[in-house]
Amino acid sequence: MTALTQSVPARNERRYQFSWADAGPFLALAALLALGFLVNPDFLSATNLSNVITRSAYVAIIAVGATFVISSGGLDLSVGSMVAFIAGITIMFMNMMAPSLGLWAIPAGMAIAVVTGLLCGLANGVIVTVGKIEPFIATLGTMGIFRALITYMTNGGTIPIDRSLREAYRPVYFGTLGGIPIPILISAIVAVLGAFVLYKTKYGRKCAAVGANEDVARYSGISVIKTRTVAYVIQGVCVAVAAICYVPRLGAATPTTGQLWELQVITAVVIGGTALRGGKGRIWGTIAGAVILELIANLMVLSDFVSEYLVAAVQGVIIIIAMLVQRFSK
Amino acid sequence: MSIAARIDTDRFAAPGDALPVAPVLRAEGVSKQYGTVTVLSDVTLDILPGEIHAVIGENGAGKSTFMRLLSGYIEPTQGALSMAGQRVRFTRPDQAQAAGIALVHQEILLAEALTVTDNLFLGRELTKGGMVDDARMRRLAAAKLAELGCEVPATALVHDISLADRQMVQIARALLDEHRVVIFDEPTAVLTGGEIERLLAIIFELKARGIAVLYISHRLDEVQRLADKVTVLRDGKMVGTYPGHTLSQIDMARLMVGRELAALYPQKQATRTNQPMLSVLNAMVPGFVRDVSFSAHKGEILGFAGMIGAGRTELFEGILGLRPGTATVELNGAPIRIRSQREALDAGIAYLTEDRKGKGLLLQERLGPNLTLSALASFHPGLVVKRAREAEALGQAVSTYDIRLKSLGARAGQLSGGNQQKLLLAKVLLTDPSVVIIDEPTRGIDIANKAQIYGFIQDLVRQGKACIVISSEMQELVGICDRIIVMREGRISGEVSGETMTESQIALLATSERAHVAQGGMK
Numbered sequence: 001m002t003a004l005t006q007s008v009p010a011r012n013e014r015r016y017q018f019s020w021a022d023a024g025p026f027l028a029l030a031a032l033l034a035l036g037f038l039v040n041p042d043f044l045s046a047t048n049l050s051n052v053i054t055r056s057a058y059v060a061i062i063a064v065g066a067t068f069v070i071s072s073g074g075l076d077l078s079v080g081s082m083v084a085f086i087a088g089i090t091i092m093f094m095n096m097m098a099p100s101l102g103l104w105a106i107p108a109g110m111a112i113a114v115v116t117g118l119l120c121g122l123a124n125g126v127i128v129t130v131g132k133i134e135p136f137i138a139t140l141g142t143m144g145i146f147r148a149l150i151t152y153m154t155n156g157g158t159i160p161i162d163r164s165l166r167e168a169y170r171p172v173y174f175g176t177l178g179g180i181p182i183p184i185l186i187s188a189i190v191a192v193l194g195a196f197v198l199y200k201t202k203y204g205r206k207c208a209a210v211g212a213n214e215d216v217a218r219y220s221g222i223s224v225i226k227t228r229t230v231a232y233v234i235q236g237v238c239v240a241v242a243a244i245c246y247v248p249r250l251g252a253a254t255p256t257t258g259q260l261w262e263l264q265v266i267t268a269v270v271i272g273g274t275a276l277r278g279g280k281g282r283i284w285g286t287i288a289g290a291v292i293l294e295l296i297a298n299l300m301v302l303s304d305f306v307s308e309y310l311v312a313a314v315q316g317v318i319i320i321i322a323m324l325v326q327r328f329s330k
Numbered sequence: 331m332s333i334a335a336r337i338d339t340d341r342f343a344a345p346g347d348a349l350p351v352a353p354v355l356r357a358e359g360v361s362k363q364y365g366t367v368t369v370l371s372d373v374t375l376d377i378l379p380g381e382i383h384a385v386i387g388e389n390g391a392g393k394s395t396f397m398r399l400l401s402g403y404i405e406p407t408q409g410a411l412s413m414a415g416q417r418v419r420f421t422r423p424d425q426a427q428a429a430g431i432a433l434v435h436q437e438i439l440l441a442e443a444l445t446v447t448d449n450l451f452l453g454r455e456l457t458k459g460g461m462v463d464d465a466r467m468r469r470l471a472a473a474k475l476a477e478l479g480c481e482v483p484a485t486a487l488v489h490d491i492s493l494a495d496r497q498m499v500q501i502a503r504a505l506l507d508e509h510r511v512v513i514f515d516e517p518t519a520v521l522t523g524g525e526i527e528r529l530l531a532i533i534f535e536l537k538a539r540g541i542a543v544l545y546i547s548h549r550l551d552e553v554q555r556l557a558d559k560v561t562v563l564r565d566g567k568m569v570g571t572y573p574g575h576t577l578s579q580i581d582m583a584r585l586m587v588g589r590e591l592a593a594l595y596p597q598k599q600a601t602r603t604n605q606p607m608l609s610v611l612n613a614m615v616p617g618f619v620r621d622v623s624f625s626a627h628k629g630e631i632l633g634f635a636g637m638i639g640a641g642r643t644e645l646f647e648g649i650l651g652l653r654p655g656t657a658t659v660e661l662n663g664a665p666i667r668i669r670s671q672r673e674a675l676d677a678g679i680a681y682l683t684e685d686r687k688g689k690g691l692l693l694q695e696r697l698g699p700n701l702t703l704s705a706l707a708s709f710h711p712g713l714v715v716k717r718a719r720e721a722e723a724l725g726q727a728v729s730t731y732d733i734r735l736k737s738l739g740a741r742a743g744q745l746s747g748g749n750q751q752k753l754l755l756a757k758v759l760l761t762d763p764s765v766v767i768i769d770e771p772t773r774g775i776d777i778a779n780k781a782q783i784y785g786f787i788q789d790l791v792r793q794g795k796a797c798i799v800i801s802s803e804m805q806e807l808v809g810i811c812d813r814i815i816v817m818r819e820g821r822i823s824g825e826v827s828g829e830t831m832t833e834s835q836i837a838l839l840a841t842s843e844r845a846h847v848a849q850g851g852m853k
Contacts, residue, residue, distance in 0.1 A: 221672040
């Protein structure tokens with residue numbers, strides 16, 4: 001700390017730094033796959049794995065958006081209800097348009113889904129940033145609102161998609177392209193886009209800066225309000241994409257659609273290595289996290305060790321372990 | 331000059347005593363190492379009852395480490411402590427407290443949401459029949475506060491009281507129990523004139539009651555008034571212990587720095603022009619600043635002096651849209667509107683915060699992203715961040731500003747204070763500003779880095795920029811500025827330049843009501 005300190009020639013070590021904390025989720029994923037194979041060799045079959053990953057696709061897609069919100073220092077509890085709400089709006093719109101537009105009602109409905117998601121995200125973002133309300137409380141409020149709206153729209157029952165559209169829409173969930181299920185492709189595209197935005201663009205930098213230290217961001221001339229709001233909008237769009245993939249699976253929206261997904265989403269983000277206090281986002285870790293959650297559920301179904309009724313408990317244990325790893329690897 | 335009159339710590343006896351008074355606390359050859367870094371080495375010190383012993387030294391000299399060591403927050407790597415001749419070993423602060431050593435922290439460590447009374451008794455609440463005895467605690471707290479001359483009600487929330495009052499509450503907390511040794515770590519940093527006097531009176535009273543006081547400060551005037559003995563630390567080593575009243579402030583400064591002070595500041599350059607660059611008219615910041623007008627000229631280093639709480643930082647944060655405030659701002663004669671830091675930077679006005687760690691740098695982040703954070707838009711045109719360009723700019727900044735680091739992959743938090751400050755300077759200069767405002771440019775920075783930073787500031791004005799330096803170190807302002815504006819209680823109380831630019835004149839303007847009236851402020 002004195003003038004006598006020698007100037008050390010600076011070396012560029014950045015590219016080759018290995019961090020256990022960053023590699024953690026992928027190592028856990030590999031360990032889980034190995035364990036699964038030992039328990040039941042069918043576990044590693046292409047069919048089973050592709051099923052598992054397909055099922056994890058919605059949570060993965062939403063969790064990519066949540067990675068933005070959380071790394072910018074926010075939180076969004078409303079995503080599960082938002083899926084249901086957007087699915088409801090989308091199906092109602094498609095059904096309404098089916099007589100006049102025919103099959104074109106499907107892409108039109110998808111566009112409406114994206115616009116709705118964008119607006120829902122914007123609402124969350126503005127309440128949190130301009131309204132200066134704790135993200136937990138603000139999105140707890142909108143969570144209730146979205147859930148009530150879908151219940152109201154369905155009148156407590158279900159909104160099924162019009163018979164004339166069902167067949168044409170089915171492939172979005174059940175179809176494959178080059179042997180790969182479409183939901184997997186979509187979540188891969190969302191993840192690549194998310195990673196690009198978070199790691200390569202100026203917006204990604206701002207997002208991490210705002211999450212790491214709001215004051216530093218502000219004193220550096222970054223608009224905290226704009227940056228956080230955009231993160232919620234990205235989240236809304238991701239939820240819309242997930243809803244678009246989800247609708248053909250059941251062919252309907254119900255008041256219980258997407259229930260408790262917010263917990264799975266946050267779990268996926270956190271076990272993926274994103275810091276819940278903000279500042280550090282890990283898109284690929286998030287994807288690994290989403291797959292891990294679904295793998296555990298699958299493993300418990302395929303094996304007889306633990307009752308599948310305990311899936312949520314195991315997932316709960318995992319999120320706590322992930323937080324402990326984050327804490328002690330600091 | 332009496333530096334030769336060094337006290338032999340082993341045989342020192344209070345004057346007039348036939349027998350040496352036993353030290354109430356003695357540190358013998360204590361050292362502290364973190365890994366291979368030695369922050370304190372072989373310090374020996376006796377504290378006698380009823381004696382005020384000052385420990386002085388530059389930032390980073392090891393004063394705080396030494397205090398933490400005496401009060402049980404850290405353990406010495408070598409050496410030992412003894413109290414009244416008995417060996418003691420503290421592994422936790424409460425053990426030192428139980429032994430009668432109280433530490434008044436430099437930082438305010440109070441629970442803001444609790445009342446003053448709650449804070450005074452935090453962790454040692456009085457009880458009656460198993461229940462917390464609020465009435466008694468309130469009574470005792472009120473009595474203690476009154477004794478210290480603090481007028482804050484014992485039932486007030488800490489959240490609602492001023493910084494100076496919080497410091498008094500903290501002192502009250504430390505003095506609540508009878509202690510044998512009270513350690514004050516830079517207690518006057520947040521206090522203003524009258525409060526400082528009150529604190530000094532309290533310390534003299536402790537002395538009269540036979541309590542040993544260890545006083546850490548870099549305010550040499552206070553040290554001179556208070557100290558019976560002065561121990562000087564430099565770079566973690568002990569320079570010596572001297573009788574307080576024989577040392578002048580200049581002597582103390584010389585001992586602390588270990589070289590002549592003049593060399594610290596670069597030769598002043600005649601780069602100042604008469605061309606106003608940044609003009610501010612009627613700046614108002616609610617609660618902090620009233621009606622401040624000034625202008626900074628091209629090629630000028632303009633200083634802003636004043637006590638803590640005079641509103642200097644708030645003035646500039648208000649002007650630059652970082653906190654609510656109003657001002658008419660002209661840049662090079664053209665009126666501009668600044669509503670956010672972004673607009674200020676775009677206009678060419680850069681502000682380096684005094685809070686390097688909290689508001690300046692992302693400590694967990696690598697250096698490159700930190701460097702370009704203020705200049706994202708201009709440095710990375712288009713959507714994508716240009717990593718290669720960033721690495722190149724970082725390499726350049728590292729050599730231009732002599733930033734010492736272990737690897738380019740380091741995090742900002744791993745740099746020393748001085749190197750962080752240089753990185754912060756490089757960061758705001760990347761926005762290519764024409765006016766650079768630097769708040770506390772050398773707070774918490776060692777001497778070598780200080781001298782370098784002064785050099786960089788001078789380079790800025792040589793390039794035809796205007797530079798405003800806000801500092802609480804008057805000596806620093808006198809050393810580098812062409813002109814100094816002094817603020818007091820949210821207003822400009824005067825301006826000094828040329829012959830009148832002396833520390834005593836600034837101090838007078840910063841503290842005295844009369845000086846303000848005599849000068850009539852600035853038009």
